[in-house]
Amino acid sequence: MTHKLFFVMNFSEVVQRWVDDHLVNFLPSVSLDLVIFGFHEGQLKVLLLRFKESEDWLLPGGRVGNRENLDDAAYRSLRERTGLDRLFLQQFHTFGNLNRLTYFSWHETLSRLGMKEMAARLLEGDSALKNHRDVSVGFYALVDYTQVSPTPDLLTDECRWWDIDQVPQLLFDHNAMIRMALKTLRRQLSYQPIGYNLLPDSFTMSELQRLYETILGRSLDRRNFYKQLMNYNVLDRLDKRPTIPSSKAPYLYRFNRERYEQLLDSEDFWIG
Amino acid sequence: MTHKLFFVMNFSEVVQRWVDDHLVNFLPSVSLDLVIFGFHEGQLKVLLLRFKESEDWLLPGGRVGNRENLDDAAYRSLRERTGLDRLFLQQFHTFGNLNRLTYFSWHETLSRLGMKEMAARLLEGDSALKNHRDVSVGFYALVDYTQVSPTPDLLTDECRWWDIDQVPQLLFDHNAMIRMALKTLRRQLSYQPIGYNLLPDSFTMSELQRLYETILGRSLDRRNFYKQLMNYNVLDRLDKRPTIPSSKAPYLYRFNRERYEQLLDSEDFWIG
DNA sequence: TAGTATTGCGTCAAATGTACGCACACAAAA
DNA sequence: TTTTGTGTGCGTACATTTGACGCAATACTA
Numbered sequence: 001m002t003h004k005l006f007f008v009m010n011f012s013e014v015v016q017r018w019v020d021d022h023l024v025n026f027l028p029s030v031s032l033d034l035v036i037f038g039f040h041e042g043q044l045k046v047l048l049l050r051f052k053e054s055e056d057w058l059l060p061g062g063r064v065g066n067r068e069n070l071d072d073a074a075y076r077s078l079r080e081r082t083g084l085d086r087l088f089l090q091q092f093h094t095f096g097n098l099n100r101l102t103y104f105s106w107h108e109t110l111s112r113l114g115m116k117e118m119a120a121r122l123l124e125g126d127s128a129l130k131n132h133r134d135v136s137v138g139f140y141a142l143v144d145y146t147q148v149s150p151t152p153d154l155l156t157d158e159c160r161w162w163d164i165d166q167v168p169q170l171l172f173d174h175n176a177m178i179r180m181a182l183k184t185l186r187r188q189l190s191y192q193p194i195g196y197n198l199l200p201d202s203f204t205m206s207e208l209q210r211l212y213e214t215i216l217g218r219s220l221d222r223r224n225f226y227k228q229l230m231n232y233n234v235l236d237r238l239d240k241r242p243t244i245p246s247s248k249a250p251y252l253y254r255f256n257r258e259r260y261e262q263l264l265d266s267e268d269f270w271i272g
Numbered sequence: 273m274t275h276k277l278f279f280v281m282n283f284s285e286v287v288q289r290w291v292d293d294h295l296v297n298f299l300p301s302v303s304l305d306l307v308i309f310g311f312h313e314g315q316l317k318v319l320l321l322r323f324k325e326s327e328d329w330l331l332p333g334g335r336v337g338n339r340e341n342l343d344d345a346a347y348r349s350l351r352e353r354t355g356l357d358r359l360f361l362q363q364f365h366t367f368g369n370l371n372r373l374t375y376f377s378w379h380e381t382l383s384r385l386g387m388k389e390m391a392a393r394l395l396e397g398d399s400a401l402k403n404h405r406d407v408s409v410g411f412y413a414l415v416d417y418t419q420v421s422p423t424p425d426l427l428t429d430e431c432r433w434w435d436i437d438q439v440p441q442l443l444f445d446h447n448a449m450i451r452m453a454l455k456t457l458r459r460q461l462s463y464q465p466i467g468y469n470l471l472p473d474s475f476t477m478s479e480l481q482r483l484y485e486t487i488l489g490r491s492l493d494r495r496n497f498y499k500q501l502m503n504y505n506v507l508d509r510l511d512k513r514p515t516i517p518s519s520k521a522p523y524l525y526r527f528n529r530e531r532y533e534q535l536l537d538s539e540d541f542w543i544g
Numbered sequence: 545t546a547g548t549a550t551t552g553c554g555t556c557a558a559a560t561g562t563a564c565g566c567a568c569a570c571a572a573a574a
Numbered sequence: 575t576t577t578t579g580t581g582t583g584c585g586t587a588c589a590t591t592t593g594a595c596g597c598a599a600t601a602c603t604a
Contacts, residue, residue: 027301030368030407070368070407094366094409096302096342135302135342135409137366206550221594226552248550248601478581496562498583512570519580520570 026063031134032074033061033095033174035181036082038145039198043163044214046178047081047150050158051171057162058171059178060153061136074139081159083149088142088197092184095173096135140181142197189215192264193232196255202238204250205229234260298335303406304346305333305367305446307453308354310417311470315435316486318450319353319422322430323443330443331450332431333408346411353431355421360414360469364456367445368407412453414469461487464536465504468527474510476522477501506532 036047048057062077064070071089079085150159162168167178189195195211196203209225229235238252308319320329334349336342343361351357422431434440439450461467467483468475481497501507510524 027405027407029299029301064368064407066405067370069370070366073368091366094342094363096336096345096409098339098341133299133338135299135336135407137368137407204550222550223552223595224593230552248548248603250550476581493563494581495564495583500561502583519572519578520582522581 026065029134031061031063031136032070032077033059033136033138033177034074034077034081035059035092035138035140035178036078037140037142037164037181037185037198038148038161039211039214040145040161042210042214045145045161046164046167047148047159048162048167048170049081049152049156050160052155052157056171057168059174060159070137074137078139078141078143080153081151082143082147083151084143084147088194089139090141091137091139092181093138093177094135095138095177097173098133138177138181140185142185142194144198144200146200186216193229193234193260202252202254204252206250208253232263234263298337301406303333303335303408304342304349305331305408305410305449306346306349306353307331307364307410307412307450308350309412309414309436309453309457309470310420310433311483311486312417312433314482314486317417317433318436318439319420319431320434320439320442321353321424321428322432324427324429328443329434329440330428331446332425342409346409350411350413350415352425353423354415354419355423356415356419360466361411362413362456363409363411364453365410365449366407367410367449369445370405410449410453412457414457414466416470416472418472458488465501465506465532474524474526476524478522480525504535506535 034047038045038047047060049060050057060077060081062073062080064073068076071091074089074091075085078087078089145161150161152159164178164182167175169175170178189212195208195215198211199207205226206222208229209220209222212225213219234256235253236256238254306319310317310319319332321332322329332349332353334345334352336345340348343363346361346363347357350359350361417433422433424431436450436454439447441447442450461484467480467487470483471479477498478494480501481492481494484497485491506528507525508528510526512521512523
C-alpha cells in the first residue's frame with residue numbers, strides 16, 4: 001500500500017491502484033459497511049462520505065485483509081474514518097442480495113459520474129471480475145461526536161455528519177442499512193446500557209437522558225430515568241460542573257467500564 | 273456441476289473436482305454454516321455431518337453462487353441437507369476470525385485423516401489459495417424432525433441428528449457456532465412465537481409446551497402457557513385426536529401462518 | 545432572601561408475570 | 575352407572591415491574 005505515490009497520479013490511476021491493491025491484499029467478495037452514529041445538539045447523526053467528483057453519498061466501508069480478523073477490519077476502518085479507537089462496534093446484519101453492490105452497479109455509478117474510461121476499464125478485465133459482487137457485513141458504531149475527525153478516503157471527497165432524519169438518497173442499499181442499524185440500536189438500548197459511547201467522557205444526567213430520548217424517539221420521565229440508570233450501577237458521579245452561570249450546577253457522570261463488563265457477565269444480557 | 277461423473281472417481285478426485293467447481297461458480301472467501309435444530313422425544317437436536325473416512329463431525333455448510341442471493345444459498349443448502357423447503361431460517365452471526373476455517377486447517381485435517389496426497393495438493397497451488405480463508409455467515413434453522421431425510425454431501429459419509437447436549441468436539445469453530453445459535457434461539461423464543469417450526473404440522477398443546485421447556489431449559493406452568501399462546505392468536509384448534517388409548521384425547525393445533533405474518537407486521541416484534 | 549434549576553426519594557395505580565385452585569369434558573376401566 | 579385419569583379452560587390471588595407524578599432538599603445567583 002504505497003500511499004505516498006498517490007499525489008502524482010490522477011484519480012483514475014488512483015482508483016486502479018486501489019483496486020489492484022485490494023485484489024491482492026484483501027479478501028475478495030467480502031466487504032464491510034459502517035453505520036457510525038454520533039450525537040450532537042439533541043440530534044442523532046450518522047457519518048457519510050461523498051463520492052469523488054459527485055453529489056452521491058454513501059456509508060463508509062472497508063475490506064478485510066487476507067490475514068486480518070473480520071472485527072479487526074471493522075475497527076481499522078472505523079479508525080481510518082474517525083481517528084478513534086476502542087469504541088462500541090457491533091455487527092448487526094450481513095447483506096448478500098444480488099441487487100446490492102456489484103461491479104455492474106459500480107460501472108453504472110462511474111459512468112454517471114462521467115468517468116467513462118474508468119468504467120469501461122472496470123469491465124474489460126477477466127469475466128470473473130465482471131460478475132463479481134460482494135457480501136457485506138454491516139457494523140454499527142457509537143462514537144463521541146466531539147472526538148471525531150471525519151476523514152474521507154481515496155474514493156471520496158468529503159466526510160461529514162448528517163442528521164439521521166435528513167440522510168439523502170444513498171448509493172446502493174445503504175439507506176436500508178441505516179434503517180436496520182437504527183432498529184438494532186433501539187432494541188439493544190432498551191436491554192443494556194450502551195448509550196454512553198455517544199457522549200463525551202463526562203456528561204450530565206440530562207444530557208444522557210436527551211440522548212436516550214433522541215434514539216428511542218420518545219420522551220422519558222426524568223426521575224424514573226435517573227433511578228433506572230443508577231440501578232445499573234455503571235455510572236460514577238464526579239464533581240459538579242462549574243460552568244453554568246445561574247442556579248445549581250448539575251453533577252457530571254462518567255461511565256465505568258469495569259462494572260459494565262461485570263454486568264454483562266453476571267446477567268444474561270445479550271452481547272449480540 | 274457434473275455430479276454424474278463422481279461415481280467413477282476416487283475421493284481425492286471428487287474433492288479436487290468439487291474444489292474446482294467451487295472456485296469457478298461460487299463466491300470466494302464467503303461460506304455459510306447451518307445450525308439446524310430439530311426436536312424429538314423431548315430432546316432438542318442438531319443435524320451434524322461426519323467427514324468422509326473419519327470420526328470428525330461438523331456443521332452442514334455451503335457456499336454462495338456467483339449469481340445467488342445469500343439467503344437463497346442458505347435455503348438451498350438447507351434443502352440439500354434435509355430435503356425440506358420454506359422453513360424458519362435466520363442468520364445469527366458472521367464469523368470472520370483468522371483462527372477459523374482456513375486452507376491450512378483443512379490441510380491439517382486432511383493430513384490427520386491420512387489423506388496426505390490430497391493435503392499436499394491443496395497447498396501446492398498458487399499462493400493465493402494457500403492463504404485463502406473464509407468469512408462464514410451463520411444461519412440457524414428450525415425444522416420438523418419427522419419430515420427430515422438427513423443427507424450427507426460429497427465430503428461426508430454420514431448425516432444424522434445429535435442431542436444438543438451430547439454434541440461431540442466438532443471441527444473448526446463449530447461448537448461455538450452452536451452455542452451462539454442456541455443463545456439467539458432462546459432469546460428470540462421469548463419475544464415471538466417461532467417454535468412451531470420444530471413440530472409436525474399438527475401437535476398438542478403439551479407437545480408444544482415440552483418443546484418450549486426444552487429450549488428454554490426450565491419448566492412452565494401449563495395454564496399460563498396455554499393462555500399466553502392462545503393470546504397470540506396464531507394457533508388453530510383442530511378436531512380431537514382419537515388415537516390415544518386411555519382417557520380424554522387432547523386437541524390438536526395447527527400453526528396459522530397468515531395470522532403470524534399479520535402479527536409480525538402490527539407489533540414491533542423484531543425479525544432480525 | 546427570593547428565585548431557579550438540579551437532585552434524590554417516595555408514593556400510587558396500571559400492567560404484567562407467576563402460582564395455583566377448580567369446574568368441566570371426555571374416554572376407558574370398574 | 576360410577577370411578578378414574580387426563581386434558582381443557584377460566585378465574586383468582588399475589589408479587590414484580592413500569593409509568594406518572596408530588597415534593598423536599600440542595601446549591602447557586604441575583
